[in-house]
Amino acid sequence: PCDDPVNAELDDETVSDDDVDAGFRGLFTKLAGDDMEISAVELRTIMNKIVAKRSDIKTDGFSLETCRIMVNLMDDSGNGKLGLGEFATLWKKVQRYLGIYKKNDTDDSGTMSTPEMRVAFKDAGFTLNNNIYQLLVARYSDPDMTIDFDNFVACLMRLEMMFKVFKTLDAHENGSIELDLNQWLNFAMI
Amino acid sequence: PCDDPVNAELDDETVSDDDVDAGFRGLFTKLAGDDMEISAVELRTIMNKIVAKRSDIKTDGFSLETCRIMVNLMDDSGNGKLGLGEFATLWKKVQRYLGIYKKNDTDDSGTMSTPEMRVAFKDAGFTLNNNIYQLLVARYSDPDMTIDFDNFVACLMRLEMMFKVFKTLDAHENGSIELDLNQWLNFAMI
Numbered sequence: 474p475c476d477d478p479v480n481a482e483l484d485d486e487t488v489s490d491d492d493v494d495a496g497f498r499g500l501f502t503k504l505a506g507d508d509m510e511i512s513a514v515e516l517r518t519i520m521n522k523i524v525a526k527r528s529d530i531k532t533d534g535f536s537l538e539t540c541r542i543m544v545n546l547m548d549d550s551g552n553g554k555l556g557l558g559e560f561a562t563l564w565k566k567v568q569r570y571l572g573i574y575k576k577n578d579t580d581d582s583g584t585m586s587t588p589e590m591r592v593a594f595k596d597a598g599f600t601l602n603n604n605i606y607q608l609l610v611a612r613y614s615d616p617d618m619t620i621d622f623d624n625f626v627a628c629l630m631r632l633e634m635m636f637k638v639f640k641t642l643d644a645h646e647n648g649s650i651e652l653d654l655n656q657w658l659n660f661a662m663i
Numbered sequence: 664p665c666d667d668p669v670n671a672e673l674d675d676e677t678v679s680d681d682d683v684d685a686g687f688r689g690l691f692t693k694l695a696g697d698d699m700e701i702s703a704v705e706l707r708t709i710m711n712k713i714v715a716k717r718s719d720i721k722t723d724g725f726s727l728e729t730c731r732i733m734v735n736l737m738d739d740s741g742n743g744k745l746g747l748g749e750f751a752t753l754w755k756k757v758q759r760y761l762g763i764y765k766k767n768d769t770d771d772s773g774t775m776s777t778p779e780m781r782v783a784f785k786d787a788g789f790t791l792n793n794n795i796y797q798l799l800v801a802r803y804s805d806p807d808m809t810i811d812f813d814n815f816v817a818c819l820m821r822l823e824m825m826f827k828v829f830k831t832l833d834a835h836e837n838g839s840i841e842l843d844l845n846q847w848l849n850f851a852m853i
Contacts, residue, residue, distance in 0.1 A: 476845060478845065479844055537805075537806075601848075604845075605845075605849065609852065612853070635848060638851070639844055643844075648843055649842060650842055651839050651841045654826075654833075654838065655666060655794075658791075658795055658826075658829075661825045661828070662821065662825060
């Protein structure tokens with residue numbers, strides 16, 4: 474069970490600029506400022522404002538690192554910031570993760586216990602094994618072994634990123650990738 | 664220059680329990696508590712106490728993630744905590760990094776600018792290329808592009824960890840490693 478195969482069924486649904494309704498467009502314009510793009514720092518402010526309003530979700534705040542991973546994952550244009558469509562795509566994903574988080578917080582504690590997290594990750598499309606779960610708990614849980622909302626999102630976004638990297642490198646779908654030291658550092662230090 | 668070869672000359676000097684002098688042993692006993700081991704949470708408290716006393720080094724505090732990486736890197740026994748010798752080895756490394764940080768903060772700003780960081784990393788034994796430097800700055804710098812002490816240490820410790828992982832996997836020194844998805848996730852999610 475430790476080495477069971479791992480997999481991810483991720484829906485790659487992107488929202489285009491044209492798909493965005495007027496309300497969301499107005500919100501984006503207000504948040505993005507003059508450059509009409511949302512940076513990791515701006516994203517952190519937005520995320521923290523939203524979770525601060527909710528008493529049903531525990532978090533000690535989004536770190537800049539988490540927000541950078543979110544921006545990287547969505548940043549198809551590669552400019553390090555999110556345009557309207559990219560932000561709308563991220564927004565949809567965050568709403569989805571929020572729903573999964575709430576649904577699987579069965580004791581309404583505001584955080585995920587380790588068993589709750591396993592079901593939640595399955596719901597999010599990830600088939601993982603014991604080794605990986607233990608690694609994720611060790612890295613993302615608080616000292617009491619629970620996972621709060623910002624860590625939950627950080628973990629899912631990073632997982633998604635790493636599945637994406639593997640899939641890109643394994644273009645011929647051999648199930649394995651070969652990396653030299655430079656490539657290894659480029660991906661492992663993300 | 665972007666794809667120049669990367670390398671690390673790391674001294675693997677470990678301090679054994681017997682090498683530790685009485686003063687350090689006393690300090691360790693006080694810090695480690697009943698289990699005589701230092702966890703990532705305890706390490707964070709220790710690191711933050713030390714940097715809080717220094718006005719010449721800027722930091723917004725060590726994150727639990729940084730402290731986890733430090734523990735992982737030093738934890739030869741694999742129990743997720745640091746014993747006396749492991750902690751003494753880490754301590755030596757932190758002192759070394761502190762010296763390199765101070766020496767290369769040529770404008771005494773308390774933080775590293777991007778060019779200062781490049782020299783500092785070279786001093787620490789890392790030969791990197793432009794791509795990797797840009798990646799590290801993007802991930803570890805504050806919005807004003809400077810790197811404070813906790814991020815400096817986090818970055819060096821993670822780099823060292825990733826060089827170590829590569830070296831372990833490339834046992835025959837082919838210069839490249841092959842990973843399946845499970846292995847990839849195990850290392851990339853560290």
